[in-house]
Amino acid sequence: MTDRTYMNKHSNGIWNDYPGKNLLLLAMSLVFLTHGVILYFTLPGTYDAFVHIFFADHYSRFWFEPWEYRWYTGFLSTSYPPLVHQAIALISKVFPLKIAFCIYAISILQVLVIGVYRFTKIFFDKSTAGVAAVLTVILSSIAETLHVYGQMPTLTGLAFLLNALPFLYQYLVKNKTIYLVMTLVFLAVVICSHHVTAIFGMIFFIAPVVFMALTDGLPRAPAPKNIVQFGLLLIKRVFKKYRQFFLLGILVLILAIGLIFPYWYWSKTDPITQVSIPHGSRDNFFRKPSSGLIFYIIPLTLIFALLPAITYAITRQKRFIGWAVSFALCLLLGSGGTTPLPKMMLGANAFNILTLDRFGFWASIIAIPFMAKFIHSFLSGPVKRFWHDNFGASSHFILSALTGFSYLLFIVFIFHLGSFRPLQPKEIEIQPITNFLNRDDHMRWRFLTLGFGDQMAWLSANSLAASVDGNYHSARRLPELTTRPVERLENAKFSGDEGLASLNNFLSGAEKYSLKYVFSNDRYYDPLLYYNGWNRTILLENGIMVWEKGNISTIKPVEPKKLSPLLKKAWGIIPVSSLCLAVILTLFYLMRYKQKDYFETVPQTSHYYPKAVVYSSALLPLLLSSGFILKQVYELLLVKEQKNPETAVLNYYNHLDFQRFERAHQFFKPDPVYTLDQYLLEKSVSDGGLLPSYAKLDSIAVNPIPKSTDTAWVEVYTRWRTSLGQMEKTDSLQLVQQDHRWYILPPSFTPEIPDEQMRSYSYVLFKKQGKRVISSFPTVKDDRVKKPFAAFGQVNFIRHEQENFITGEILNADDVPVNIAIRVVVHYRKGIDQTYYPGTAMQYNLSPKASSFFQVQLDSTQRMDHLQIKSVDVYAETDVSERGYIHGGTPGYSVQTGKDNGVLIDVKMYNELTTEINIPGILVAEKDPAGQIWQTQLLIHNTALRSGLNISFQKKFKKIQDKAQMLRTFPITTFINGQTRQILPLQQDQTALANKGIAILPHCFMSQEIYLQ
Amino acid sequence: MKKGLPHIILLTLLVSCREVTPEKPVWLNPAPELAVTDLQLQFRCSGKNWKAVLLNFTQPVPLSVRHNDTGITISAVHKKGVTEGPAQLCLSTGDHYFFYPVHLRNSKPVLVSKKDYRSPKTVNPDSSLYQQKIIHDIDEYRNLAPLKNYPGYFAEEEILLPPQAGTSRAIKAEPLSSFYVQPGSCTAIPISAVYIAATKSFSITAGPLQDKYGNTAANGTRVAFSFTDGQTSSRMEAAVWNGYSTISIPSTGNTRCSIKAMINQTVSKTLNLIP
Incomplete structure (x- = not known):
């Protein structure tokens, strides 16, 4: 036969030779083309990528020094297995950090794809393994873990774990040392990458592999008659192989402890004291569907769709029993707090520390071989033939195409999850x-x-x-x-x-x-x-x-937690060495030891599926994927936001809360007079106060009062969370129905109009010259500004039931604006000192010759009496200030007596400034006839006050003089800038006397920058 | 012998290649004091590659070395003055260093400038007008020079500053030597009111605001105007500018209103406002 004849005789069967490997190569190419391109754009929006980049930066700068001082006043980087971070750090020596992260991520994805391929081969044939590899590229759980969470250590640990499992299987079946070595070297990388995968991987992955190997090693005949016999046979086999298990167990234990010993040492010597931080993965997914969507539905959609096929295949053979248990457990634990079972199984402590989405993720990985088997069968196996025979080739093609397309849309939705549900603020340019x-x-x-x-x-x-602050909660120790x-x-x-x-x-x-x-x-x-x-x-x-903030001293040196130099060196050398060793040994293994059909011990599996499984698993993926997409489209475009008064009002407030004013305007009855411009103008006039400019909607309750079929009144009770506390508001809205939609009638709006068209106000602004000598050397002595003068007008220790506080008055005695920092140090007996600082009940910046009341909250009476107060020192540090000394507003007030020692303060505030007062506020002091201050409070109003206008509000205030005590049983010493100072003579306050002992100072917040020049 | 010959040769070479420790150079013209600018130091020594530097307590002074048959001659590289005082002359060759204690002085007259330190830099008539003054003379190389009108190098004085507010310079040509007399607290707050019919409001003026020495209150001083109509008490704050502070309050029709001004703990008389 000539060459031409020979060549023409051979058919082109590119996919027939090595079908599994071809699909694997396809999968690896797809990783580059899809994830490799997308990752750089999704990285800034992920939860954890930047945390790992920060750790990588730490190793890049301080490889052998585990003390990281930049977060939480310092913590040890040995609190997290280092391999992933060290690998990124090494790559970042050549590429910028973000690129280094992407390069590392893509490399790990390739290892993961290979791992899934090899992992599937211990279940089924190579073609199925190839399908599994392609499935890995498009699996929603992996896409979410990478592009939404950015959890590289999880993916690294999993990738190397999956590569270790086939070696472990071979070792248990064939008892060859090379397989033990390869198992251990890959497990070493897992341990050095992610401790949680190492710990839980033993249970959910290694145990089922061990079970599978034991089962495969059982004699084919005689087959066990029942489960008890089967169990006894397994136990016998375990005892037969006890040496293997013992050796494996001991070596894994040594590796687990020895490789990351500094991590265990840190866990033991510096245990986590953090109270449980809520996480969406622990929610009841029925009560919080949004958590269920992110942590359960999105990663497990395909698993749920193919659950019939998975369940059928995983329970058909005894060798899969371990995997069935593992899969079910992971699914159950991944459901979070939906049932009480996960908490019972893990224990309350572990339940409240762990994030449970990892279990759902592991369930999806365990399911890959079984999903791949069905998909392979559906695309080119017996299920395909069944479908062709019963419904024709066209319907099979259409079904496959639609399923693939809808799933592709689903994956695209995951990539763009941040656009639909903003998970992070917009990208910030950090250079400035x-x-x-x-x-x-x-x-x-x-x-x-x-x-x-x-x-x-x-x-x-x-x-x-x-x-x-910081972003690694396990390592923080600030109380x-x-x-x-x-x-x-x-x-x-x-x-x-x-x-x-x-x-x-x-x-x-x-x-x-x-x-x-x-x-x-x-x-x-x-x-x-x-x-x-x-x-x-x-x-x-x-x-x-x-x-x-003024008067803050520079960072005091913090003693870093000591670690022995040997451990520091080990931490810097061993993890990376384990990765290098894994690579070298893998090459060595491939060249010298890899057998051609080394999975020949894997038993053949049947390709049969019952009809019910075929129909359900063939149709569910299309139904679930397309149903999910359609639901999102419906929520975005088609949902009827105005179908009834209650829904209309709820959606209106929702748009307001997210500042979607154009959408909010569409809820008002269309009217040529009430345009978007008019709405925004009225809004700008009436808004600007604490609500809603500085508030977040916490809860809303709507009480519709239908008047007729097409009109309704609604009472809306809203609770807003502001940075100064919660505020409640009640509004009444009238709605009308038009064209099957309910619209809000614009409320009548009568703004107060000032008489003047132009206003003027003289501000006296101060400018600190700073360093007058143009030099990079530290400030010369002659160039230093002296500490401004201040004086205490009074200082009192007040006890009111269980509350204790220091009240008083501080004066700026200088000719420049002053920033004052007050600190109270209570000296208790037994040498205990406690420091307290004022909160919001004080003006921190004072104009020349101005004064302010203050109150510093102390501990409870029970605690203070237990510790026994010896003396109290009150320190005031002053510094020249250029800002914050204009407190705005002219408050006028009258006081009426109320019930139970309460008074009602009627405030009418006038804005004499040229800027809007966003939060009108007053500092209220309760004074006795002698002028002594008993308490001080900040009271604020919800709505803004425009320039030249007035606003009235009432505030309740509870007086405490009758029940409180002014304690003088221990000395109170006052210091100004470190030097003891006498308190000025007390003066009566005639205005307070005329107003039932209430004195007020204006204390308003203006968002416009008066001082920034 | 023949076998050992190569070893002998190698050993000889090894010995001959060993470095010889140089002897400490002998200073031929030592002097108790060295004038750096006129430096000409002679040393007897062997070898080449000698380097020299003067180490005083502020900075190293580079020296140039000229080799001759018997030794080296050292002179200054830059003809500049130095901070006078003890120093070490360091001669080095290779890894060998030799030190000679010396005392440095400047030979040529240098420019002397006066230093005048005042403390406190800011004085307030409310507390004290006394200021401490410390003077000394210093040359351009930061060597203390004896004072002309006082014995020794330093002089101290206690000065009673005049109570006029303002900025003065201790040394005329140096802005950094400025010291400040602040205005003190107002002793009284004159207050007056004018009714402006056109705007139906009162213009209230507090001022002239002066301390006991007649200094005008500092610009920006906060004046709190408290006024009441018998039912509502109001408080308006305004800043002082050029000794005056003015506010405008609307008239309340026929209702009488009383107003007073406060700066810190100083209170004005109460003014009744009658429209």
Whole structure:
């Protein structure tokens, strides 16, 4: 036969030769073309990617030093297995950090695809394994883990675990040392990458593989008659192979402890004291469908669709029993708090610490071989033939195409999940922030970010400045964070009252942690910052406002947690070495030891599926995928938001809460007079106050009162969460029905109109010259500004039932505006000292010769009496201020007696300034006839006050003089700038005397930057 | 012998290649004091590649070394003055260093400038007008120079500053030497009111605001105006500018209103406003 004849005789069967490997190569190419391209764009929107990038940056800068000082006043990086971070750090020596992360992620995805391929081969044939590899590329759980969560350690651990399992199977079946070595070297990489995968992987992956190997090693005949016999046979086999198990167990244990010993050492010596932080994966998914969607439905859609096929295949053979149990357990645990079973199984402690979405993720991985088997059969096996025979080739083709297309849309939806449900704030340009931190010694203090989302980790990765906040909750030990179920300070508003309370602690007690700068990306926190004595300093080019607090001392050196030099070296060398060893040994194995058909021990499996399974598993993927997409389309475009008065009002407030004003306007009855412009104008006039400019809708209740078939009145009770506390509001709205839609009638709006068309006001502004000598050397002595003079007008220790506080008055005795920081140190017996700081009941910035009341909250009576007060020191530190000393508003007030020692303060405030007062507020002091202050409170009003106008509001105030005590049994010493000072003689307050002992000062918040020049 | 010959040769070479420790150079013209600008130091020594530097307590002074047959001659590289005082002359060759204690002085006259330190820099008549003054003279190389009118190098004085508010310079040509007398607290607050029919309002003026020495109150001083119509008490704050603070309050028709002004703990008389 000639060559031409020979060549012509052979048919072109490119997919016939090595079908499994061809599909594997296809899958690996698809990884590059899809995830490789998309990842760079989805990375900034993920939850965890920046955290891992931050850790990578740590290793890039300080490879052998585990102490990371940039978060939480410092923590040990040995609190997380280092391999992933070290690998990214090594790549980042050549590429920028984000690119390094993407390169690493794509590499790990390739390892994962290979791992799934090899893992599936211990179940089924190579073709099915190839289908499994392609399935991995488009599996929703993996897409979500990578593009929404950014959890690289989870994927790394899983990728190497799946590669280890075939070696483990071969070792148990063939008892060859090379397989043991390969198993251990891959498990070593798993241990060094992700501790949780290593621990739980033993249970959910290794145990079923062991079971499968034992079952495959049982003699074919005689077959066990029942489950008891089968169990006894297995136990016999275990005892026969006890040496193998013992050796494997001992070596895995040694690796698990030895490879990441510093991590175990840290866990033991510095145990986690954090209270449980809520996580959506622990919710009851029926009560919180949004959590169920993200953590259960999206990752497991295909699994649920193919559940009949999976269940059938996984229960057909005894060798799969372990996997069936594992799969069911993972599905159950992944359901979170939907049933009480996960909590019972894990225990309350583990339940409240772990995030349970990982179990659903592992269930989807376990299901891959079984899904691939059915898909393979449906596309080119017996199920296809069955369909062709019964319904024709065309219907099979159409069904396959529609299913594939709808699933593709579903995957595209996951990639763009952030667009439909914003998970992170918009991307922030961090260069202006790093420039700010790098100049003028700003790094000598700590900073805090607000409203950055997970980008705060990206900022930390690009700067050497330290923050009090962080994004790795297991490592934090600051009591203000660990005693509260708060995720991060920067998103405190999403953690409810506890989050804001924690943030308030840091903002008022900023001196404790040398916290001087806040970078704010969210106006929500502006009132809290302002009333805790923070001032706006500069608006950066990227739109971030820098807030600064005066009189904060520089960072005091923190003793890093000590670790022996040997452990530090081990931490820096062993994990990366394990990865290098894995690569070298893999090459060695492929060249010298890999057998051609080394999976010949894997028994053949039947390709039969019952009709019910065939129909359900063939149709469910299309139904679920397309149903999901259609539901999203319906919610976005077709849902009837105005089908009844209640729905209309709820959706109206929803749009208001998210500042979608154009959509909100569409809920008003169409009227040529009430255009969008008119609506926005009226809104700008009536809005601007605490509600709703600085509030988030917490809850809403609508009470419709139908008047007729096409008109209705609705009472709306709303609770708003602001940074200064919760506020409630009740509105009445009238609605009419038109064209089967309910519309809100615009409320009558009669704005107060000032007489003048132009207004003027003289501001006296001050400018600190700063360093007059143009030099990079530290400030010369002659250039230093002296500490301004201040004086205490009075200082009193008040006890009211279980509450104790220091009240008083502080005066600015200087000719320049002053920023004052007050600190109270209570000296208890037994050498205990406790420091307290004022909160919102004080004006922190005072004009020349101005004064302010203040109140500093202390501990409870029970605690203070137990500790026994010895003495009290009150410190005031002053500094020249350029901002915050104009408190705005002319308050007029009268006081009426109320019930139970209460009074009603009628306030009429006039805005004499040229700027809007966004939050009208008053500082109220209760004074006795001698002029002594018994308590001070900040009272604020919800709505803004425009320039030249008046506003009236009433506030209840409970007096405490009759029941409280003014304690003088221990000495109170006052200090101004470190020197003891006498308190000024007390003066009577005639105005307070005339108003039932109530004195007030204006204390308003204005968002317009008067001082920024 | 023949077998050992290569070893002998190698050993000889090894010995001959060993570095010889140089002897400490002998200073041929030592002097108790060295004038750096006129430096000409002679040393007897062997070898080449000698380097020299003067180490004083502020900075190293580079020196140039000229080799000759018997040794080296050292002179200054830059003809500049130095901070006088003890120093170490360091001669080095390779890894060997030799030190000679010396005392440096400047030979040529240099420019002397006066230093005048005042404390406190800011003085307030409310507390004290006394200021401490410390003077000394210093040359351009930061060496203290004896004072002309006082014995020794330093002089101290206690000065009673005049109570006039303002900025003065301790040294005329140096803005950094400025010190400040602030205005003190107002002793009294004159207050007056004018009814403006056109706007139906009262223009209330507090001022002239002065301290006990006649200094005008500092610009920006916060004046709190409290007024009441018998039912409602109001408080308006305004800043002082050029010794005056003015506010405008609307007239309340026929109702009488009384007003007073306060700065810190100083209160004006109460004014009755009758439209």
